[in-house]
Amino acid sequence: MRPLIVGAGPAGILAAQTLVNSGIRPVVIDEAPSGGGQIYRQRLVPDERSAKDLYGSEANKATALHRTFAGIRDRIDYHPETLVWNLRDKVADAVTGHRTRRIPFSHLILATGATDRVLPFPGWTLPGVFTLGGSQIALKSQGCAIGEEVVFLGSGPLLYLVAWQYVKAGAKVAAVLDTSPLSAKLHLLRGLFAQPSVVLRGFRYVTELMARGVAVRFGVQPILIDGTARVEGVVWRERGEEHRLTCDAVGYGFSLRSETQLADLAGCRFVFDTRDRAWRPERDGAGRTSMPGVYIAGDGAGIAGADAAELAGERAGLALIEDAGLLVDRARIGVLERKLARIQKFRDVLESAFPFPETWANSIADDVTLCRCEEIAIGDVRAAVRDQGVFELNRLKALTRVGMGRCQGRMCGSAAMEVLAAACGQSPDAAGRLRAQPPIKPIPMGVMAQEETA
Amino acid sequence: MALLRRLARQELPLVSFTLNGEACLGRAGDTVLTAILTQSDRLRLSDFSGGPRAGFCQMGACQDCWVLTTDGERIRACTTALEPGMNLRTVTEPRS
Ligand SMILES: Cc1cc2nc3c(=O)[nH]c(=O)nc-3n(C[C@H](O)[C@H](O)[C@H](O)COP(=O)(O)OP(=O)(O)OC[C@H]3O[C@@H](n4cnc5c(N)ncnc54)[C@H](O)[C@@H]3O)c2cc1C
Ligand code: FES
Numbered sequence: 001m002r003p004l005i006v007g008a009g010p011a012g013i014l015a016a017q018t019l020v021n022s023g024i025r026p027v028v029i030d031e032a033p034s035g036g037g038q039i040y041r042q043r044l045v046p047d048e049r050s051a052k053d054l055y056g057s058e059a060n061k062a063t064a065l066h067r068t069f070a071g072i073r074d075r076i077d078y079h080p081e082t083l084v085w086n087l088r089d090k091v092a093d094a095v096t097g098h099r100t101r102r103i104p105f106s107h108l109i110l111a112t113g114a115t116d117r118v119l120p121f122p123g124w125t126l127p128g129v130f131t132l133g134g135s136q137i138a139l140k141s142q143g144c145a146i147g148e149e150v151v152f153l154g155s156g157p158l159l160y161l162v163a164w165q166y167v168k169a170g171a172k173v174a175a176v177l178d179t180s181p182l183s184a185k186l187h188l189l190r191g192l193f194a195q196p197s198v199v200l201r202g203f204r205y206v207t208e209l210m211a212r213g214v215a216v217r218f219g220v221q222p223i224l225i226d227g228t229a230r231v232e233g234v235v236w237r238e239r240g241e242e243h244r245l246t247c248d249a250v251g252y253g254f255s256l257r258s259e260t261q262l263a264d265l266a267g268c269r270f271v272f273d274t275r276d277r278a279w280r281p282e283r284d285g286a287g288r289t290s291m292p293g294v295y296i297a298g299d300g301a302g303i304a305g306a307d308a309a310e311l312a313g314e315r316a317g318l319a320l321i322e323d324a325g326l327l328v329d330r331a332r333i334g335v336l337e338r339k340l341a342r343i344q345k346f347r348d349v350l351e352s353a354f355p356f357p358e359t360w361a362n363s364i365a366d367d368v369t370l371c372r373c374e375e376i377a378i379g380d381v382r383a384a385v386r387d388q389g390v391f392e393l394n395r396l397k398a399l400t401r402v403g404m405g406r407c408q409g410r411m412c413g414s415a416a417m418e419v420l421a422a423a424c425g426q427s428p429d430a431a432g433r434l435r436a437q438p439p440i441k442p443i444p445m446g447v448m449a450q451e452e453t454a
Numbered sequence: 455m456a457l458l459r460r461l462a463r464q465e466l467p468l469v470s471f472t473l474n475g476e477a478c479l480g481r482a483g484d485t486v487l488t489a490i491l492t493q494s495d496r497l498r499l500s501d502f503s504g505g506p507r508a509g510f511c512q513m514g515a516c517q518d519c520w521v522l523t524t525d526g527e528r529i530r531a532c533t534t535a536l537e538p539g540m541n542l543r544t545v546t547e548p549r550s
Binding site: 125135147410 | 457458459461463464465482483484488492496501502503509510511513514515517518528530532535
């Protein structure tokens with residue numbers, strides 16, 4: 001038995017540990033130079049900052065996860081700085097530097113995490129505009145703020161978290177512009193019963209931001225990010241009035257989107273998640289996909305956060321062990337599933353508190369760049385609908401190249417789906433799903449095939 | 455002018471490299487993106503309109519941070535560690 005785990009974040013590491021505990025030796029592959037995934041990302045070299053400085057309230061969890069991974073290192077085959085760029089029948093193609101090799105596997109656990117969900121605005125390609133996740137990576141991994149005066153914009157829990165982390169680290173945050181209305185935050189009262197510590201922490205971030213003089217605005221409609229060579233300011237509308245603020249950097253995002261390309265290449269069936277407005281691989285409560293021997297866990301299976309990722313990673317590991325005919329601890333499975341169900345309920349609360357800006361798709365102007373790679377405008381999508389009767393994303397891609405560029409739709413896919421569906425007067429799921437194509441990320445030119453297997 | 459502002463890691467060893475032929479200094483543990491954007495405000499020009507770009511996601515997803523080395527190799531700045539003696543070039547011509 002030779003299971004392959006893609007991703008060494010909370011989900012992948014817990015899956016690996018679970019297999020190791022049953023005497024199975026998995027292959028673990030991650031693009032990053034060290035384990036931890038997005039939230040518990042490690043620095044390239046140590047510096048003066050403590051785990052508490054880096055991970056805040058989650059410092060103990062981060063340290064524990066890094067320790068878990070170090071503890072199983074000699075019982076797994078770990079390939080850091082390695083990208084799985086294709087999956088064929090029970091074989092993964094993985095590239096490290098300039099060498100690619102084929103890695104056969106018996107089972108597959110996908111723990112590929114998520115990236116920011118972004119929506120285009122005028123000025124979103126300017127130097128100084130980064131995603132919320134990117135803003136956080138600059139700070140955590142590189143010890144840098146994205147500018148001298150930073151505005152954070154968008155929706156989702158990361159908005160306040162990253163703003164607070166910036167202020168704590170000594171950066172100047174000019175404003176937090178939340179696109180969701182203050183009234184939506186009332187939903188969090190429901191969450192107080194489900195996950196009191198998480199909700200109270202969120203309230204603390206907001207009150208501390210305000211106490212330090214950071215303007216926090218709700219119900220914001222972004223109009224444009226101002227500047228020619230780089231960011232010079234942000235203009236937005238709020239209760240009918242236009243506002244402008246000078247700044248030299250903007251961190252923004254609208255919650256997260258799952259990295260699902262490998263699940264697609266593995267042949268997994270997808271379902272549309274109406275709450276998250278996204279397609280995700282179909283799975284049962286244990287993480288089994290529609291493909292036998294293929295499991296999925298963590299944010300790559302649907303956004304649920306780091307704690308859920310750990311639980312789901314362990315649960316998927318146990319499912320694999322059980323399906324292989326080995327003994328599993330039933331009581332533990334019960335505990336994991338109950339905890340996961342509780343977090344899922346809380347996710348409903350978060351989605352209502354940070355709703356997607358539904359009016360965006362119809363209000364965004366034709367001349368705004370939709371696709372950063374191929375520089376295709378919003379209007380090109382509407383024209384394809386109007387002139388060529390397009391109503392499906394892959395057809396749109398073939399005709400306009402949206403989603404065909406280097407990022408393979410990671411940055412424009414959600415927005416393209418929303419604009420296409422809105423232009424057709426349909427719900428987002430009716431636009432269909434962008435299909436993944438190998439290589440799922442650009443691989444260096446002149447990569448050498450190496451027929452050696454791991 | 456720099457885009458990024460260093461708040462920490464200022465005591466780490468200096469790493470020298472060149473950017474468009476000029477001698478520059480970064481810090482151990484920098485990515486190429488950090489090393490460049492603490493000196494300059496762009497990494498490349500976009501392929502078609504030639505608009506300035508300076509990365510976006512910093513996590514290897516958007517592919518908007520590719521730069522060149524003087525021997526013509528393309529590197530993704532946000533996921534490449536800065537190494538002493540690197541000779542880096544920002545991409546200054548569309549569709550290079
Ligand atoms: C930038 C960012 C910042 C975040 N910050 C926070 C935060 O501060 N607090 C919080 O609660 N939540 C945060 N989140 C959400 C958080 O990431 C998740 O809840 C949690 O990390 C999910 O764990 P995971 O194991 O599912 O995935 P991840 O932690 O994302 O790990 C996935 C891993 O898979 C690897 N991978 C993916 N595809 C491939 C491939 N093809 N080949 C090789 N390796 C691959 C990636 O390199 C990554 O290390 C953040 C998310 C993002 C995107
Ligand atoms: S900044 Fe997005 S890939 Fe480097």
